[in-house]
Amino acid sequence: MQEKLIIFDTTLRDGEQSPGASMTRDEKLHIAKALEKMRVDIIEAGFPIASEGDFESVKAVAQTVTDSTVCGLARALDKDIDRAAEALKPAQSPRIHTFLATSAIHMREKLRMSPEQVLEHAIHAVKRARRYTDNVEFSPEDAGRSDFDFLCRVIEAAITAGANTINIPDTVGYNLPQFFGELIKRLMNTIPNADKAIFSVHCHNDLGLAVGNSLAAVLNGARQVECTINGLGERAGNAALEEIVMAVRTRNDVFTCDTELDTTQIVHCSRLVSTITGFPVQPNKAIVGANAFAHESGIHQDGILKSRETYEIMRAEDVGWNANRMVLGKHSGRNAFSTRLRELGFSFSKEEDLNAAFLRFKALADKKHEVYDDDLQALVSDTVKEGMDESIKLISLKAMIETGEVPTASVTLSINGEEQQAQAEGSGPVDAAFKAIESMVNSGCDLQLYSVNSISNGTDSQGEVTVRIDQAGRIVNGLGIDTDIVIASAKAYISALNKVIDYQERAHPQI
Ligand code: KIV
Ligand code: ZN
DSSP states (O other): EEEOEEEEOOTTTGGGSSSBBBHHHHHHHHHHHHHHHHOSSSSEEEOGGGOHHHHHHHEEEEEEEOSSEEEEEEESSSHHHHHHHHTTTTTTTTEEEEEOSHHHIIIIIIIOOOOOHHHHHHHHHHHHHHOOOEEEEEEEGGGSSSSSSHHHHHHHHHHHHOOEEEEEEETTTTHHHEEEEHHHHHHHSTTTTGGGSSEEEEEEEETTHHHHHHHHHHHTOOEEEEGGGGGOOTTTTBHHHHHHHHHHHHTTOOEEOOOOOOGHHHHHHHHHHHHHHOOOOOOOOOTTSSTTTTOHHHHHHHHHHHHHGOOOOOOOOGGTTTTTEEEEEETTOOOHHHHHHTTTTOOSHHHHHHHHHHHHHHHHHHEEEEEEEHHHHHHHHHHHHHHOOOOOEEEEEEEETTTSSEEEEEEEEEEEEEEEEEEEEEHHHHHHHHHHHHHOOOOOEEEEEEEEEEEESOOOOOOOOEEEEETTEEEEEEEEEEHHHHHHHHHHHHHHHHHHHHHHHHHOOOO
8 A cells, every 4th residue: 555645736826936927816716626626635825915816816716626625825924824714714625834934044134033933933823823724734944954953843843833744845946855855854753743744845946956856855754745837936946746746656666655646637737837827838848848758769769669668658648648639620519619628627607608718619610620629728718818807908900011011010909998009010010019009008018038839730720929028027927829929929918918917906025
């Protein structure tokens, strides 16, 4: 009998701390439902004290998700813990995750607290969280750079105060696998009440070692891993969920534990997070990259044809790749459409939303004939956005290009319900469209990234455009999808501008 490895997904919290990856409440709900379907054990839905928007998102996830535990983050402060408890009230299985830094540099420079004060605050915070739930996690932030003896004292006291999960974060991604594994083993062997808590790890990827460090910890006794879809997260990101889960499963000859995840949902979750955040997945990314199971060299292809195991250690279908088959076309009906969406994990709470999505599907099928799962996913995300109360909406766009002529674009927007129209010239039709939009919106933002991807193969494929803008230091990503890449680009730019506006209403304090 294998022991269980608990998967704690923090895409909606640490993942959202990636510059530009902020998500709306509805987007978070979408991801939470997909994570629940994948049978993630714990979903960290956000940091409720951070803003009204974060509070509402955690509450919405707590109201909706029933099969996974829903967790809210709180500093070791009464107001944070009370706010997290309030947001988690509707959850069937709530967890409060409270944290306080224990490294000398963080205590001295950031907290300006003595070690004794930190110890006292940690105990108080855990006790306060226990007033609301018996499922409390404590993280000594920057544990990876903390003094070992002090770390032991704080953890022992936190367990005595009622924490049943102790999470060891490598907050700045400084650790190396061998030493991090040894640290976990030493902590578990030294702390007298260590057997009263589950040891967890939370590794950042600053040296590209987040997954390696997490796996070393698991080999040394950790039984919870905190991770994110596609490795999203603060700075260089967190450990990638898909890599952790598949490493443990594929190498069950060395791991004595396993997760209960439905791994066939992995590619779907990866695409969903990428579409919503506008962070593309690099083609050579393990497990979920477009090339992860592609074989280019003749020798490899020959080997695969003779026996798949010659060059493949996992089956593509086990992580959900083959689910991406062509499913629908312009003759497909509403029933086939909604059935396939349900199979992909999408459901609409309102009939009108399903009808709107079906109309978009028909329009798309008319243009590109073969509609793939990735197209459906993009279409649903777009429908969700359309239904949202966005300040700026694209009404129409006309772009003109001709060899030897200056490209121009004419754009009509609805801005706070009022129709406006503008024309501009540019170095190409996209540049002209952006200039026309900017002349109406006057955001003054700086365009930091513009990238185009095709969602499927062929020149009739939908183009997926990611735009990253910096508006007075606030960085946001926008994503737009259309069979016409000029329109996709305008949608992406408008989506980023709407996020800036949304963000202004829910200022995010630093952790
Ligand atoms: O990286 C970190 O230390 C964190 C904590 C809040 C667990 O994200
Ligand atoms: Zn973190």
